[in-house]
Amino acid sequence: MIFLKSKAIFKPLYELLDHNYLNDIPGLENPTSEVLAKWIWQQLKPLLPELSAIRIHETCTSGCIYYGD
Secondary structure: OHHHHHHHHHHHHHHHHOOOOHHHOOOOOOOOHHHHHHHHHHHHOOOOOOOOOEEEEOOOOOEEEEOOO
16 A cells, blocks of 8 residues: 555656656756655655655666665
């Protein structure tokens, strides 16, 4: 059930980020994976209090995990 709630809450963010120029999104002017992870956290944490981490994969071998402030 939590997965379905999380998926529904993330969908608008996904649509904003997918196939768009991230530099044009306020807060993502420098869209490194670390900045993106923190930005997603800031958008989702108020809606998903149980959120514990955001994981971003740039490739199969590189990315980051953000655990909050």
